[in-house]
Amino acid sequence: MSxxxxxxxxxxxxxxxxxxxxxxxxxxxxxSIGCASCRWARRELAKLDLPVQRLAWVDAGDNGGLVTRYEVFHLPALFAVRDGQFYGAVQARLLSAELTLALNTALSRPAEELP
Incomplete structure (x- = not known):
């Protein structure tokens, strides 16, 4: 995409x-700043060619309300949101092809309301 x-x-x-x-x-x-995989994600995800318009970062250490609502139990945790609709967790290794496939799979599910 773009x-x-x-x-x-x-x-x-x-x-x-x-x-x-x-x-x-x-x-x-x-x-979270203390998570090595998270630091890698922060540095590298913007460089990948992903079918998204934006990366929306949440610092889990500073935003406990969102962590609770989204039921985040491990970091980094990824979720798909399109046009105000929630499509759930995106579970994949942080590689362009795997993330693209996981995003497309998530976006093919029925939408839910944001947590």
Whole structure:
């Protein structure tokens, strides 16, 4: 898709507004500074050619409300959101082809309301 991917930093206070209002597909990613895989994801995901308009980052250490609502138990945790609709967890290794397949699979499921 597009090689220009927007990156957002979301918090407990603004995540719902952004995720509900933004058009297109967002990959919502929960990370923490103490997680080595998370640091790699922060550095590398924007470089991958993924079928998303934006990467929406949430610092799990600072946003416990979102962590609870999304039932995040491991980091990094990835979720698909498209046009204000929630499509659930995206489970794949952090490689372009695997993430694209997992995103497409998630987006083919029935949409739910945001947690």
């Amino acid at each position: 090689s220009i991917v927007t990156e957002l930093e979301l918090t407990d206070l603004d995540a719902d507004r952004y995720l509900l209002d933004l058009p297109g597909t967002s990959l919502l990613i929960f990370t």
